Amino acid sequence: MAFNFNWSPLSATSTSSTAFYDHAKSLLTAALNKSSKPPIIVDDILVDDLNLGASAPDLEILEIGDIAEDRFRGIFRMSYRGDACLTLRTKVQANPLNTYLSTASSITSPGPLAANSPLTIPVQITLSQFKLSGFVILVFSKAKGITLVFRNDPLESLKVSSTFDSIPFIADYLQKEIERQVRRLFQEDLPVAVHRLSLRLWNPEYAASLGDEATAPAKPLQTGESEKEDADEDAENDDQYFNPLLSASEREESSSQFSQKNLLKLSSLMDAQNTLSLDTPKIADVVFRAWASGVAHNATMWDKPGALDAPLAGESRSYAFSENGDAIETQSIASSRPSLSTTPSRCNIPTTPSRRKKKHRVVDLRKRRTEPTKTPLSSEPSSSESTPLASAASSECAVEEGYCERPPAPIRRVREDSIDYDPTEIRPSLRPTVPITLIRPSSPTDSTATEDITYPPRGPPTTASKPIPADKEKAHLRQQESWRESPKIRMPPGAPGGILEQAILSKIMAEIQRTLEEERIKRGSVDGKWGVERELENLCGQEELPAYRAI
Amino acid sequence: MLDFMDHVQNAFYTSTNWNVDNGYTRLNSSAQSILDFRTPRGLRFHLSSLSTPNFATSYSLGSISVIDGSLSYLYSTLPLSSPKSADVDLRLLSPGYRQHHPWKYPSPTRDDALMYGRMFLPSGTLEALYLKRLGATKQVRVTAVSDSKLKHGGTILAMLQQDTGKWSSEYLYSTDVALLGWRGLWNFGEADPRPEGDKPVGRFSGGAEVYYGVLNKSAGMSTGLRYTTLPQHPGIPLTMTLTLNPLMGHWTATYAVKVGEKAAFASRFEFNMFSYESDIVMGAELWRSKGEEGMEGVLKAKMTQNGSLGLLWEGRLKELLFSIGGAVDFRRGEGMVKVLGVEIAYSS
Numbered sequence: 013m014a015f016n017f018n019w020s021p022l023s024a025t026s027t028s029s030t031a032f033y034d035h036a037k038s039l040l041t042a043a044l045n046k047s048s049k050p051p052i053i054v055d056d057i058l059v060d061d062l063n064l065g066a067s068a069p070d071l072e073i074l075e076i077g078d079i080a081e082d083r084f085r086g087i088f089r090m091s092y093r094g095d096a097c098l099t100l101r102t103k104v105q106a107n108p109l110n111t112y113l114s115t116a117s118s119i120t121s122p123g124p125l126a127a128n129s130p131l132t133i134p135v136q137i138t139l140s141q142f143k144l145s146g147f148v149i150l151v152f153s154k155a156k157g158i159t160l161v162f163r164n165d166p167l168e169s170l171k172v173s174s175t176f177d178s179i180p181f182i183a184d185y186l187q188k189e190i191e192r193q194v195r196r197l198f199q200e201d202l203p204v205a206v207h208r209l210s211l212r213l214w215n216p217e218y219a220a221s222l223g224d225e226a227t228a229p230a231k232p233l234q235t236g237e238s239e240k241e242d243a244d245e246d247a248e249n250d251d252q253y254f255n256p257l258l259s260a261s262e263r264e265e266s267s268s269q270f271s272q273k274n275l276l277k278l279s280s281l282m283d284a285q286n287t288l289s290l291d292t293p294k295i296a297d298v299v300f301r302a303w304a305s306g307v308a309h310n311a312t313m314w315d316k317p318g319a320l321d322a323p324l325a326g327e328s329r330s331y332a333f334s335e336n337g338d339a340i341e342t343q344s345i346a347s348s349r350p351s352l353s354t355t356p357s358r359c360n361i362p363t364t365p366s367r368r369k370k371k372h373r374v375v376d377l378r379k380r381r382t383e384p385t386k387t388p389l390s391s392e393p394s395s396s397e398s399t400p401l402a403s404a405a406s407s408e409c410a411v412e413e414g415y416c417e418r419p420p421a422p423i424r425r426v427r428e429d430s431i432d433y434d435p436t437e438i439r440p441s442l443r444p445t446v447p448i449t450l451i452r453p454s455s456p457t458d459s460t461a462t463e464d465i466t467y468p469p470r471g472p473p474t475t476a477s478k479p480i481p482a483d484k485e486k487a488h489l490r491q492q493e494s495w496r497e498s499p500k501i502r503m504p505p506g507a508p509g510g511i512l513e514q515a516i517l518s519k520i521m522a523e524i525q526r527t528l529e530e531e532r533i534k535r536g537s538v539d540g541k542w543g544v545e546r547e548l549e550n551l552c553g554q555e556e557l558p559a560y561r562a563i
Numbered sequence: 564m565l566d567f568m569d570h571v572q573n574a575f576y577t578s579t580n581w582n583v584d585n586g587y588t589r590l591n592s593s594a595q596s597i598l599d600f601r602t603p604r605g606l607r608f609h610l611s612s613l614s615t616p617n618f619a620t621s622y623s624l625g626s627i628s629v630i631d632g633s634l635s636y637l638y639s640t641l642p643l644s645s646p647k648s649a650d651v652d653l654r655l656l657s658p659g660y661r662q663h664h665p666w667k668y669p670s671p672t673r674d675d676a677l678m679y680g681r682m683f684l685p686s687g688t689l690e691a692l693y694l695k696r697l698g699a700t701k702q703v704r705v706t707a708v709s710d711s712k713l714k715h716g717g718t719i720l721a722m723l724q725q726d727t728g729k730w731s732s733e734y735l736y737s738t739d740v741a742l743l744g745w746r747g748l749w750n751f752g753e754a755d756p757r758p759e760g761d762k763p764v765g766r767f768s769g770g771a772e773v774y775y776g777v778l779n780k781s782a783g784m785s786t787g788l789r790y791t792t793l794p795q796h797p798g799i800p801l802t803m804t805l806t807l808n809p810l811m812g813h814w815t816a817t818y819a820v821k822v823g824e825k826a827a828f829a830s831r832f833e834f835n836m837f838s839y840e841s842d843i844v845m846g847a848e849l850w851r852s853k854g855e856e857g858m859e860g861v862l863k864a865k866m867t868q869n870g871s872l873g874l875l876w877e878g879r880l881k882e883l884l885f886s887i888g889g890a891v892d893f894r895r896g897e898g899m900v901k902v903l904g905v906e907i908a909y910s911s
Contacts, residue, residue: 107811108781109774112740117708119690120720122735122744125588126785126806127772129813131838 017068037062043205044100051111054132055103061138065095069144081280083153090148090166097140106131135175139190143168144198155273157210157218159203166198167191216272564877564886565656567611567621567646567910568635568679572694573655574643575677579696580670584661585731586724587746587770590787591804593661594817597829598846600863600875602888603904611910616642621910635681635690641673648910649882656884657861657877659848660819660827662800663791665763666750668728669699687711701725714739728754740779746772764796784810812837825850843868851878870894871901884908 037059044057069092077085105111109128113121146166151159172190176182211218565573576583584592607625614620619637624630646655677694689709696702702724709717715738722735732747748770752763771786787806792798801820807813812835819829826849833842846865853859860878867873875888889903 107783107808108776108779109783112742112776112779112781116739117688117690117710117713117718119692119706120708120718120737120739122720122722122737122742122774123588124744124772124774124783124785125590125746125787126808126813126815127774127783129785129808129811129815129833129835131811131813131835132840133838 015071015073017071019064019066019068033062043201051114052105053102054105057100057102059098060101060136061097061099063095063097065097067094069094071148074147082155082276085151086149087163088148088150090144090146092142092144094142095140096142097138099136099138101134101136103132104135106133133175137172137174137186137190139170139172139194141169141171143170146198152210154214154276157207157214160206161203162199165195167195170194214272564884564906564908565658567609567908568619568637568681570646570651570656571613571619571637571639571643572677572679572692574646575639575641575675575694578641578643579672579675581696581702582669582726582728584663585666585726585728585748585750586733587731587748587772587787588733589661590748590768590770590789590806591802591815591817591819592658593791593802593819593827594804594829594831596658597660597819597827597848597863598817598831598844598865600865600873600888602873602875602890602902603886603906604902605904607904607906609906609908609910611908613643613646613910616644619643629685631684631686633681633683635679637677637679639675639677641675641677646910647882648879648884648908651884651910653859653861653877653879653884657863659850659861659863660800660821660829661802662821663766663793663802665752665754665766665793666728667754669726671699672696674698689717700727740781741777742774743777744772744774746770762795763793765790765792782810784808811835825852841868846873882909884910 040059040062041057044059049057069090072089072091073086074089075087077087079086107128107130109124110130113124113128144166145168147163148166149159149161149163170191172183172187174183174186176186573583583589605625605627607623609621609623611619611621617639619639621635621637622632623634624632674696676696677692679692679694681690682688683690687710691707691709693705694702695704704722704724705719706722707717707719718737718739720735720737722733724733725731728750730747730749732745735744735746736742737744748768751767751769768789768791769787772784774783776782785806785808787804789802789804791802792800794800799820799822801818803819804815804817806815814834814836815831816833817829817831819827821827826847828845828847830843830845835841844865844867846863848861848863851860851862860876863873863875863877865873869892871890871892871894873888873890875886877884877886879885884907886906886908887904890901891899892901893899
C-alpha cells in the first residue's frame with residue numbers, strides 16, 4: 013500500500029505556493045540564524061531559494077500498529093529522488109587565521125601583523141539532488157501531536173554546489189560539513205519541529221502555554237471534565253453554553269472557552285449517536301452518567317472562578333431550579349442507577365420518536381406520563397401524595413420498559429423542548445433515589461461548593477430517618493418526611509437491583525456524617541473535629557465529603 | 564594605559580638592552596598606538612607594588628557585569644626600578660608615536676629571566692609567562708593559558724626571538740592547532756655608529772611573516788615595508804608603512820606624523836582587492852604638559868569610516884593614574900555611547 017501525494021500545488025509556478033514558500037523561507041531563515049553560528053560565518057544566513065520540486069516522495073506503508081480517528085501509529089518506507097533544491101546565502105570569513113585568533117586567548121596569541129587580515133566572502137550554497145531513503149516511524153495522537161522519527165539515516169546522497177566549487181579542498185569540506193548538518197537535521201531537528209508544529213495545531217493548551225493564544229481558557233480544561241463543565245456552565249450562563257451541533261458561527265463564538273481536544277471528542281461522540289451504532293467512543297477519564305454514582309468522589313468539576321464568588325440560592329450553578337431543571341433531574345437519576353447501564357440492549361427501544369432529537373441526550377429512566385400537571389418546581393415537595401404510586405411505578409418502569417433509547421451519554425444541557433415528559437409529574441417518583449451532585453470546590457479551601465447546594469425549606473437539623481430498604485412504601489414516606497426536615501441527608505426508600513446497594517452505601521456515608529456532626533455539636537466547638545474527619549478533610553479538601561443535594 | 568606588569572616587562576627589556584621595536588610585529592607600532600588604543604570598560608581598580616626590586620604584585624578589581632578580578636605575581640632575576648604611579652613618566656605608560664633610531668649591534672648582557680603568573684577570578688583562568696635571555700642576540704618567550712573553557716584546557720605559545728640589530732627573526736609554535744610561524748625584519752642602511760660622513764635621516768625596513776596550522780591545514784602570511792625618519796631628519800618626524808596580505812589580497816597603508824612635542828596624528832587605510840572592501844581610520848594624540856616636570860595627561864581620539872568615535876583620556880591625579888574612555892557611535896540615535904569605562908591605578 014502506498015500514498016499518492018498531490019504535489020502539484022507545491023510546484024513553483026503555482027500561485028498558491030508562493031505564500032507557502034515565502035512562509036517556509038522565513039521559517040527556515042529564522043531557524044538557521046537562531047542558534048549561535050560558528051565564527052567563520054560573519055553574516056546572517058539567508059534562504060535565497062527554496063523549491064520542493066515536481067515529484068513527491070514515495071511512502072510505502074510497512075506496518076500499522078494502531079489506527080483510530082484520533083491516533084495512529086505506523087512505519088513507512090520513504091524514498092525520494094526528486095528535484096528539490098535549496099539555496100542559501102551568507103558571508104564567511106575566508107581567512108582561517110582570523111577565525112582562529114578571534115577565539116584565542118590574547119596572551120598566547122601569536123600576534124601577527126597582517127596575516128590575519130579579514131576577507132569576507134559572500135557565499136552561495138545550493139543543495140540539490142537529494143536522495144533520501146529511510147524508514148519513518150510516525151505516531152499521531154490528537155493529544156500528543158505527531159511524533160516522527162527516522163529509524164535510520166535517511167540521507168543517501170546530496171549535491172552541494174557553492175562559490176568554492178573551483179577549489180576542491182573547500183568544496184570537499186563544504187560537502188562533508190553540509191551532509192553532516194543535513195543528517196542532523198533529519199534525525200534531530202525535523203522530529204522536534206514537526207512535533208512542536210503539531211502540538212501548536214492540535215493542542216490549544218500547548219499553544220496557550222506558548223503565549224500566542226490570547227483567547228485560551230483561563231484555566232485549561234482537563235480531559236473528562238468537559239461534560240461536567242458544559243452542564244455546569246450552561247446552568248450558570250446560557251451564553252456560555254456550547255453544543256457541538258450548533259451552527260458554525262455559534263461554535264466559533266464559544267469555542268474559545270473550551271478545550272479543542274474535548275470538543276473534538278464530544279463531537280465524535282455525537283456523531284456516533286446520530287447513527288445506530290452501538291459503539292460509544294470511549295473518552296478517557298470521563299465518568300458517564302450511568303456509572304457516576306459509584307465514583308462520585310472521583311468526578312471532578314471545575315468551577316469558573318468568577319461563578320464561585322456569587323453563588324445564587326435560587327439558581328444554583330450546579331443543576332438548580334432553572335429552565336434546565338430537567339437536565340438536573342435526569343442527571344441525578346442516571347447517577348443513582350449504575351446497575352442499569354449493564355443492560356444496553358434495552359437502550360435501543362425508543363419509546364418516543366421525539367426523543368431522537370439530537371440535543372436530547374438525557375438518560376430517561378421513567379415511564380412516560382400522559383397527564384401532565386404543571387406544578388412549579390419550587391412547590392414540588394407539596395406533591396408528596398403522589399409519591400407512593402410514583403415510586404412504585406418508577407421501580408417497575410426502570411426494569412421493564414428500559415430507561416433510555418441511547419447508550420449512556422455524557423451530561424449535556426437539555427433544552428426544555430427536547431424533554432417530552434413533564435418534569436413536575438415525574439419528579440416525585442424520583443425523590444426516592446439519592447441525587448448525588450458531583451461537586452468539588454475549585455480549591456480545597458473553597459467552601460462555596462456546598463453553599464451552592466439548594467436546600468428545601470429548612471427545618472431543625474434532626475437525625476435522618478433510616479428506612480429499611482425492604483419496606484419500600486414505609487421507608488419512602490419516612491424519607492419524604494425527613495427530607496423536609498433535614499437538608500442534607502435523604503435516603504431512598506429502596507430501589508431495585510444495584511440501586512439498593514447504592515442506597516445502602518449512601519446511607520452509611522450519611523450516617524457517618526451525621527454521627528460526626530452530632531459529636532461535634534456535643535463537643536460544642538466547630539473546630540473540635542475528630543481526627544479521622546480532619547484527616548479526611550486534609551486529604552480531600554474541606555468540602556470533599558459527598559454533599560447530598562435537595563431538589 | 565599599559566598594565567603594571569606590561570610596564571615591568573618593558574622595564575626588563577630596557578634593562579637587558581632588548582629592542583622590542585626591532586621586530587616585524589612592531590612594524591607599524593606608531594600608528595597602532597595612536598589608532599588602536601584600548602578603551603576601558605566599566606570600572607576597574609589596579610593596585611600594584613614592586614615589593615622588592617625583583618618581585619612585583621598586582622591586584623585588579625573590576626565590575627563589568629559581575630565583580631571580577633585578578634591577582635598577578637612577577638619575579639625577575641634582574642633588579643628593576645620601581646615605577647611608582649606618583650612619578651612615573653606617562654609616556655612610558657601610554658605609548659604614542661614611536662621615534663626610531665639607527666639600528667645598532669646588541670651589547671652583551673646577562674642571561675636574565677622573568678616569570679609572571681596571573682590568576683583571574685572567579686573564572687579561574689591562569690596565565691603564565693616565562694622570559695629568558697639567551698646571550699646577546701636571543702631570547703625565549705613562553706606564554707601559556709589554562710582555562711577549562713578553552714579547547715584542550717589551554718594553550719602554550721613558545722617563541723624564539725633573535726635580534727642582531729641589522730635584522731631580527733622570530734620562530735614560534737603554538738599548541739593550539741599546532742601553529743608554526745616565522746617572521747623576520749630587515750633593516751636597510753648602515754649601523755648607528757657610522758665612522759664618518761653625514762648621518763642618515765631616514766630608514767627603510769622590510770619584513771614578512773608566515774604561519775601554518777598543521778592541524779587545520781591553514782596558512783597565513785603577510786609582507787610589509789616601512790619608512791621612518793630618524794632623529795637627524797630636519798622636518799617633522801613621520802612613519803609610513805605598507806603591508807600586504809597576498810593570500811587575502813588585503814592592503815594596509817599607515818601614515819603617522821608627530822607634530823611638535825605634544826601632538827601626533829595617524830591614519831590607516833585598508834583595502835581588499837578581492838572583496839573591494841575598504842576602511843579608513845584617523846586618530847590623534849594630544850599631550851598636556853605641566854611645567855617642566857613632564858607630561859600630565861594625554862587625550863587620544865580616533866574616528867572610523869562608519870562614524871564611530873573613540874576617546875581616551877589618561878592622566879595623573881595626585882598619586883593616582885586614571886584612564887577614562889568610551890566609544891560613541893553618531894549614526895545610532897539613542898544609545899550612542901557604546902562603551903564607557905574608568906580605570907584607576909595606584910602603584911608603589
